[in-house]
Amino acid sequence: MGAVSSGGKTLDQIPVTAIKGVGASLSAKLAKIGLLSVQDILLHLPLRYMDRTRITPIGALQPNVNAVLEAEVRACDVVFGKRRSLVCKVQDGTGTITLRFYHFNTAQKQRLVNGTRLRIFGETRRGASGLEMYHPEYDELDSAAPLPLEQSLTPIYPATEGLTQPRLRSLAVQALTWLDKHALKELLPEVVRRQLNQVPLAEALRYLHQPPTSANIQQLMDGEHPYQQRLAFEELLAHHLSLLLLRRETQADGAYRLNLHTRLQQGFLAQLGFSLTRAQSRVVNEIADDLAKPIPMLRLVQGDVGSGKTVVAALAALAAVASGKQAAIMAPTEILAEQHRLNFGKWLEPLGIKLGWLTGKLKVAERRTQLAAIASGDAQVVVGTHALFQEAVSFADLGLIVIDEQHRFGVHQRLSLSEKGTNSDEQHRAGMLRPHQLIMTATPIPRTLAMSAYADLDCSVIDELPPGRTPITTVVISDNRREEVIERVRLACEQGRQAYWVCTLIEESEALEAQAAEATAANLIESLPHLRIGLIHGRLKPAEKEAVMAAFKANTLDLLVATTVIEVGVDVPNASLMIIENPERLGLAQLHQLRGRVGRGSAASHCVLLYGSPLSQNGRERLRVMRESSDGFYIAEQDLQLRGPGEVLGTRQTGEMQFKIADLQRDGHLLPVVKDAALLLMSDYPQLCEQLVLRWLGQNQRYLQV
Secondary structure (H helix, E strand, C coil), X not given: CCXXXXXXXXXXXCEHHHCCCCCHHHHHHHHHCCCCEHHHHHHCCCCEEECCCCECCHHHCCCCCEEEEEEEEEEEEEEEXXXXXXXXXXXXXXXXXEEEECCCCHHHHXXXXXXXXXXXXXXXXXXXXXXXXXXXXXXXXXXXXXXXXXXXXXXXXXXXXXCCHXXXXXXXXXXXXXXXXXXXXXXXXXXXXXXXXXXXXXHHHHHHHCCECCCCHHHHHCCCCHHHHHHHHHHHHHHHHHHHHHXXXXXXXXXXXXXXXXXXXXXXXXXXXXXXXXXXXXXXXXXXXXXXXXXXXXXXXEECCCCCHHHHHHHHHHHHHHCCXXXXXXXXXXXXXXXXXXXXXXXXXXXXXXXXXXXXCCCHHHHHHHHHHHHHCCCCEEEXXXXXXXXXXXXXXXXXXXXXXXXXXXXXXXXXXXXXXXXXXXXXXXXXXXXXXXXXXXXXXXXXXHHHHCCCCEEEEECCCCCCCCCEEEEEEEHHXXXXXXXXXXXXXXXXXXXXXXXXXXXXCXXXXXXXXXXXXXXHHHHCCCCCEEEECCCCCHHHHHHHHHHHHCCCXXXXXXXXXXXXXXXXXXXXXXXXXXXXXXXXXXXXXXXXXXXXXXXXXXXXXXXXXXXXXXXXXXXXXXXXCCCHHHHHHHHHHHHCHXXXXXXXXXXXXXXXXXXXXXXXXXXHHHHHHHHHHHHHCHHHHHHHHHHHHHHHHHHHCC
């Protein structure tokens, strides 16, 4: 297919089909990875590079490196082992190496005869006969016409099925020729580029697609080359701006002023039976200030396990009710939603406030009743799961949304719930007033991630635990000592305490997790016949789960065998011992959440991490962090270093903040400058903001579709 005439268009306006050889089939494959324009091809940067610019003597080779060799075939035979393979010994003046091919044909074997000279490229590995290369690329050398070496480092691009590296390299080379004829618009203001001493975008892209032989390859491999950092900065800025634009869009509509009702608040606090901590009081005041304004609150409350976030949320809900509005409390799991329903019911119903309840597993008649109560306003505070998002749900007058464990929900899900407040009746539609939003998480978020992933939210931290809490002692024990651990459980329960035994699985399968928990429970019932043992997992019906948890809370069960469904929200002060099987399979944040189920009373509490041998270096390091610290923020920082941001942030990061170039961990030092630049662009260069977001987020601009 010939090149398409493109007139005076910029590269973001020229489709990939304008590149020679890109027809309907190839453009469909490119579209799968978001490459729609010539600009997209240019911004599709290499993951890493190979150095094919120089020949390495065989004697100088190290294991696990890519290298170009020139050598002569000394022997070539088909070998029959576990798999049939073609094994070829090649030699230069400095040593010998083995080439091994599992996929080969007769013609290939016939050409690789003794004395044939080859130019070979591949990765070295340790093998049975010393260094080997598996399926290397090679060309036959003709002494009459020497084969030129590459003049620049060879890029390796992110690919998908049907897109080969040679094809992607060819597209990048062609896209670079378009840079000579068409503008690639600079979207960073001159003042920002000058301040940061940045090269033009086109120059950075040329360099990164075809780095010269003089390039610092280690710097490029680590993503720390100044030109890579220049692009990472622009991408981080685009993501930051997308969230600030979302915030501005959300707050442009206005909200009802909600005021705390002194008498109602005093009645609530009087029946609690305990005083708020200083940190709780501070956060309640920050929320009250937000709610009293005529713009929607967008606030994230972080607090370690057991710091009392739910009480803070209940006080915010009181303000909504006192102002004649409804409040919605949303949790990510049925079990946590049930816990909230019990707590809110215990606190609010004595004050005459009516509670609604909505999850996906309600019976049809009960669901109809609840939907009617929500739509009429009879249900003043509604607790539920993501079922609250569903189209059939209509609030009479939604003034406040509280979302627990925000990292389990995407930004767009938050938005769809916030829109419930704008489509209830004609008055709302006319005024477009939005509900206030309070986001809560017991997963402390490292500062660098919070700055990037939660740029649309104001942050409050409850950094103080209620008095009377005793520290949890954590011990790390091998599964070989299982019998000792079972004996420890028996002693604790005989002394009147209760214990959890948590089963973990790598597979994300409720069925497999349930089977593992059932098998563990059966073994423990056999080993501890005198104890009352219960079982809870994700396959149980809500009523069954509730019954088991109620029995455990009422101390009619001694030991609760559970999957990670008990990770958040369940509060049993008499439980002072937790065993977590295979803790190395979980992230630190999740382990910290689980451990927070004990230590909620005044008795000394213990958590036993029962690991499977052998333990990897990374696994050992993570368990060491758990043993040494109970500070959720320190643990989150360590989790970030050990597992990376995608794991720590969950769906918010992996679902909606997939970076092409930037890496939050590596490039965290850029974030303070990104934040300043974003504020400058929002105030002085508003026309560039959406263009930057479009360039880097492309079709993923769901942030802006409010």
